[in-house]
Structure formats: C-alpha cells, structure tokens
Amino acid sequence: MRLSILAKGLTMGLLGLTALTGAAYAQTTVKIYMGQLYAPDSDPRSKETMDAIIADYEKLHPDTKIEPVPWLGGDQSTYFAWLSTRYAAGDEPDIGWSHYYTRNAEADRWTALNEYLDGPNDYIPTGQPGHDKWNDEFFDNVKAQIRAPDGNWYQVNTNWVETGLFINNDLMKANGIDTNWASWTDFIKSCKDLKAKGIQPLGVFATPGWSTDQWLDTLLISAAFADQIPSWHLPAYENPFMKDRQLTPEEMAKATHDGKFSTTDPRFDTFLDLTKEVTDNCLVEGFAGITSLDQIMNLFFNDKVAMAWLGTWNAPTVRDTAKFSVTTTYFPPFTNENSKYLTQPTIYRVGGPSSSGQFGISSGAADRGTLDASVDFLKFLTAPAQAQRIAGYDEGNLPVIKGVEPAEVAKGFSAISQLPERGITDAVSRYNGEQYGTPHNRLLQSFMLGEISRDEMKTQYQALLDKAVADQCEANSWDWCNQ
C-alpha cells in the first residue's frame, strides 16, 4: 500500500516536473536593446515606463519573456563596438537600436521587415492606420528616408529628431545684436559683430567622426549644388510623399560616377567658399578640438558662445539648465548672394530619423527561434498606445507614429520641421558607410583650419569620391556602374 502511494507520488511528481520543464522550454526570451529609451541609471522614468510596457506585454503573452538590456552609456561608438562584439559571439539582442544608415550599410546583420510591415498589427485598434497594414501607422516621409538601397526596410522608426539654433537672448541683447536675420549674409554679419566684441558666436564642433559640423556641411553643400540635385534623382527612389528628399547612396554614387558631383564643378568651389566664410567668422575657437555636444552645451550654459546648434533631444536639458533667456530658432535662408546656384532663397532643415526610436530585428533571431516573438513585441511597442507612453518621457524626440503627440518641449520645433529637406545627407551616410564619412570629415577639418590648400583638398577629395563609387559599385553591382 505504502509502496503504491510512493510510486503514484513519484509518477505524479515526474509528470509535474516534465510539464514544468516543457513549459520552461516553451518560453521564448526576447532580448531587446532600446538605447536611451531604457536607461535605468540616468532616467528612472524610462525604466518605470518600459517595465510597465513589458509587463503588459508579458501578461498578454505568458510564453514570452522580454529582457531589456540597460542603456550602455557613453557615446555611440561604444555601443557599436559592443554590438559588433556581440554579433561576433552570436549573442546580440534580438531587437536592437541602430542608426538607419548604419543598419542599411550592414544589412546582413538585420532582418528585412517588409513582409511583416505589409501584414496587420492587431495591437492597433480597428479602423486606425496600421491595423490592417502595420506600415501604415508610420509617417511616409520617414519610411522613404530609412529605406535601404536594396528596397528593404530593416527598421521601424517611432520618432524623429530636428535641430535648432539656441540663442542666448540676454547676451545678444546686452551686445546689441539683432537676431531677426533676413538672410545668411545677415547671420554672418552678426557673427562678425560678436567676434569684434570678443564673443565666440556659434557652438559647432568638427571631428573626423560624427560632429555637428556635418549638419553645417550638408546645408552648405546642398545650397551649392541646389540647381543640380533634383536631376540626380533616380526613378527607383521617387516618392510621391516627399517633394524634397535626400539623395540615396546610389543616387550620390551615380552623380559622382557621371562626373556631376565632382571637385572640378564650380559649385564645389562655392561650397568651399561658404565653408571658409562660416568657419572664419562664426565657429567657436578650437572647434576642431571639441568632440562632443556636451562640451558645446557647457560653453553655451557658461556664456562662452552666444549661439549653439543643438538638437530636439537637448531641448529638455536647455530648459532645465540655462540661467538666461533662450530662443530656439533656425538659420535664415541662403540667397543668390551666397550661392548663385539657388533657384530661390532657401534654408534646409537638418533633422531626420537618426533618433532614439530606431528598432530592427537581428538576422540571428531567426536562427535562435525568436523572430516571431520579436516581430510581435515590436508591433506591440510601436502601437500608438505604447508609443504615446514612451513619448511622455522621451521629450526630445518628435513621434512619427500617426496619432501620437509630441511632448511640450519638442513642440517648438514644429515650424523647423516644415522647412525643406536638404538634398545631400550627412557625410557618414552619403555613400552608405562611415569609411567615406570619416575621411570626408578629416579633409574638411584640415581645410577649415587652413592646414591644407584648396587645390590639395580638391585633389584628395576627388580621390575619395572615386574610391567611394568604386567600392559601392563592387558591393551593389548597380546596372549603371559599367556604363
């Protein structure tokens, strides 16, 4: 009798254990890296909100565990080094943050999301954009910009960034500087007036890596080649939703291949003239020895520069830190006085999808069996209900999901976001890879400092353009490459 009870107990126990083990094996763990959207140490609100979102999801899907990796801190190169190492070890997050241009340049690391984006997103209420077709919930201009040269989408964007000129009003008023500029020429004159009074005008820095000079660079080069850029568009990338758009790496490569974008073009001299003018008159002294936006903000907060070119993501810090009156505005338009190749007075906005909300799924997720769960969580995360919760603490980014409102501090950038799109994008993504952006920045840095002559700069730059085209043709085998 006793033995029988013991045997039954053992059998039940074994069965229970098997069931438990089975359940444990059935559970899928999705590892996610959300960048600054999950930064428990520096932003407790991000942890509170994301943990709540994850808990809600896990309640709906008890068989899935979402494991967020906290923000690594440091600058982006730290993260990309970490990510590369993880990839080499086959231990990268299933859902990861990255810049769209980096992702598109390393497409084999990420999953093409097209088929999922064409499908429904059941986390969006019926009748709302995105319910029937997930892709419909995102802004069309954003989708157009993040699309890879091969036609795929390797990420979804939940938000967008803009940049603006932050002005120390008190300093300007005390020195009698009028900031109601009608043109770029007026802006340069204000810079000269500030310098004459011993005040450093504009906080912009330039390094071989990423820097805010890249923004300036795109404004100037877009103004210099303004009349040519539309003719470089290729039919494959035309988008009815984007009147103005940035050239894709293929369009840049083809224009370079055809000799339309070259250093022998007089427009390139206009670009160099504009660069030299703004460098000599406006940029803060030592701009080439500054490596971070934080240093620029310190100079701004300590009255060492009158203006700083910052991003929407800096707006909450400026609001909370500046001890003087700050106006957020933008540069005035270039006119024919600055570039005779402009068809009308124009200033371009510098913003884009390089924001906190750029998420893609690792190509390794399919091998690990976490792809479906990753797609499902991404659908949940990008549904307006969740995106609005994130926008509540991620104040410095403008949501680009239909039906999601920006935070109060980011609303001031709405007018800037209506300005035309620059035709030529940042150097780091211009030819689909930082290996072309870094040498570009080096040459520009040397030219701006007067350390290499114009002719030397042009010779070296043309060699760089030719190499970029040759490499891109080899990597992509575009039809026109052999023509």
Added chain:
Amino acid sequence: MTSVAIEQASVSVPRSRLRLTSRWVPFLFLLPVAAELIIFRYIPTFSAFYHSLTNWDGRKKDAFIGFKNFTDLFNDNVFRDAFVNMAKYTSLRTIAVLLFAFIAAELIFSIRNERVRMFWKIAFVIPLVVPRSVIYLMWAFIYDPQVGLINEALNLIGLGAWQQPWLGQSSTALGALAFIGFPFVSSLAFLIFVASLEGLPRDIIETAQLEGCSIWKRIWNVDLPMLRGGIVFVAVLLILEGLQTTEPQLILTRGGPGTSTELPAYYLYRTAFDYGKFGQACAVGVVMLGVGLIFTAISMWLRYRSAYDVD
C-alpha cells in the same frame, strides 16, 4: 607522534612516484594561467594572422583574399600617417616620461629622512589609482581653448598671445596628447626607478661619496648604468603603450584634426568597429605586432649589449 606518522607515511611512498608528483605539480599550478594565455592570447593572435588574409566582417563574410588587406593598408595615407604619428608620440612620451620620472626618483632617493621619503613616495603614487579615462577628461579641461587651465594661466601671466586651441590644430594636438600626465611622476616608471635606486648597493654609493664624487657624476657613472635594466624595461613598456594607445583619441580628438593624432591602435579600432572590416583590422594588428616585436628586440639588445650585470 604526528611527525613520526608523517615520516613513516613518506617512507612508504615509492621514490619514483614522489619524483613524478613533484615534477608535475608546478605544471598543474601553471595550467590555469597557460589555459588563459592560450585561449585569450595565443588563439586570437594566430586567428588574427589567418583573418588578416580574409574579408572577415566579424560575422558571416570570411573569404580568403590574399594580401589585399595589407596592400590596401599601405596604400592608405591615414595608416601611414598613423605610424609616423606613433613614432613621434612614442618618442616624445618615452623621453619625457623617462626623464621626469628619473628626476623625481633621484629627488626622492636623495631625501635622507626615511619618513619624509615615504611621504613623498606615497604622495607621488596615490594619483596612480585615478582611472585613465578620468585623467583624459581632466586634461580636456586643461587644454580647453575657452576655459582651459593652460590658456587661463598664460593670460594671467601676461602671455595671452601664446594661447592656443591645443587640441584643435594639427601643429599642437599630437604634442598635447603626448604631454598628458605631465610631469609624469605618478607613473610606473617612477616606481621602478625609485625601487631600483633604493636597491643599489649602499657600499658603492658610499664609496663614490668618499671618493669625492659629485651628485651629477654619481648619477651619470653609477646610477644610470646600474638602472639600465629598469630604463630599458620602462622604455619597452612605453613603446608598446604607444602602439596600443586608443583612449586619448576616443576621448579627446577622434584622431583629428585631419590625421594629426591618428595612431595605429585607434585606426584598428575604427576599422573593426566603425567600418565593420574585421579582416583589415586583423591586418593592422599583424603589422602592429611585427613593429612591437622589432622595437622590443632592439630595446632588449640595447639592454644586454655590454651591460655590467650580464656575462
């Protein structure tokens, strides 16, 4: 009673087994270290030799491409500049660190009072615990053109015209990086020199003093020759450090302005982690290894060439 038991036990163990055990014990203790070295040092090094001949992207691509990575490297002016910068940076830093650390060590050595000497040794060594990244960030403030200590000091003493954007122009950036940590007293070099000086036979020092030898003559004829091993050791470390330096570039200059502060290790870092060209990064590593070995061999030759302490 216990000792007798042990004696009996040891007697009962066969002689051959004892010899075998004692022969293998040291190797057993070495095993964890050897495993660590093999797994984390030798295998990656030999793997780098292989991958330097491939187009490895750190993940899937890994096709054999012969010596293309090496030809691409030597055709890249940034890579060539990196090696020239490395030579300048390492020379400057090696000379400066050896000189100042040696002077500091001699000053400490000349203090008679044991307690005072100990106080200064501790005072000089304590900053060694500050993390390097913090030191670089501190020097970013020291070199800052707007609010930096150097420019402010120059302004205070009426030399405002000498103010410079130290890290913001090619002519001063590399030198500025080399002088980070000045006056270099809080360094391993200082510790080695102090220890070596204190280890010098007192009778030689006293004989020199009795013979009327001046301090300068003693330093030149006694201290320097007897510290030769330590000096060469520190020099080798500094050369290898010069080859491997990436932190100041990451924190202070990103290799700029232009290519003025680019160094081979930072070039390797960017090639691997920014550009995803792991195969080419391995080629950089192989070249660096070769250069490191050559410099180390030269230094060792200098160390042992007609040295007093070597037969």
